[in-house]
């Protein structure tokens with residue numbers, strides 16, 4: 001079975017340069033079996049930006065149309081941005097609609113987007129990364145209506161530090177807490193290939209010890225998403241990261257349909 005890109009942003013996300021039709025055509029061209037459109041819901045984004053909201057009915061109508069027109073599976077998703085003070089609104093928004101798959105992510109820490117340099121002022125590397133992970137843990141205790149934890153190492157994407165990696169040896173305690181929670185509650189951990197791209201001059205690195213530990217604790221479900229905001233990135237580096245995931249002991253890549261886990265067996269490449 002072919003892989004599904006389980007994390008993509010269409011024109012319903014204000015920061016995306018890709019139309020849904022392009023995502024689907026590119027997924028077909030890339031030899032994928034499916035694509036999940038997971039547009040942003042970030043209620044009360046800092047800096048007063050309320051544009052990270054969309055009309056799921058309109059988005060879903062379009063997803064369903066494209067699904068009916070193309071040979072690959074096109075599924076309805078959402079990427080929920082978690083903040084402790086907006087949980088009630090997020091819950092009611094999500095509950096009003098039917099999604100195939102929900103990704104929950106942290107985009108803001110203590111009211112600041114780590115995309116901007118101000119997050120790092122007065123924080124050393126361990127504090128900056130550690131606070132991001134703690135925020136994930138706090139949020140998933142409060143918001144559980146999701147299938148996949150998005151980009152646990154998002155914080156390394158924009159960090160101004162030379163070491164852009166969440167080392168298991170440094171953050172093992174908090175990672176274990178997050179992973180135990182995911183495993184006990186039947187959630188998947190995402191490998192997001194958007195993280196491992198050159199930014200600020202270097203490429204963030206995935207510590208495979210993190211994945212091995214997740215496996216050791218009983219984690220089975222790993223999803224793979226490009227987090228594409230433009231067509232060129234659909235399915236980006238999937239061969240490479242599938243192999244990384246396989247080498248850490250996993251045999252399947254997971255995505256969700258009707259909120260149920262779908263498993264795609266990893267084939268060996270030569």
Ligand SMILES: [Zn+2]
Nearest residue numbers: 079105150151
């Ligand atoms: Zn995200």
Ligand SMILES: [Zn+2]
Nearest residue numbers: 007009079227
């Ligand atoms: Zn995303």
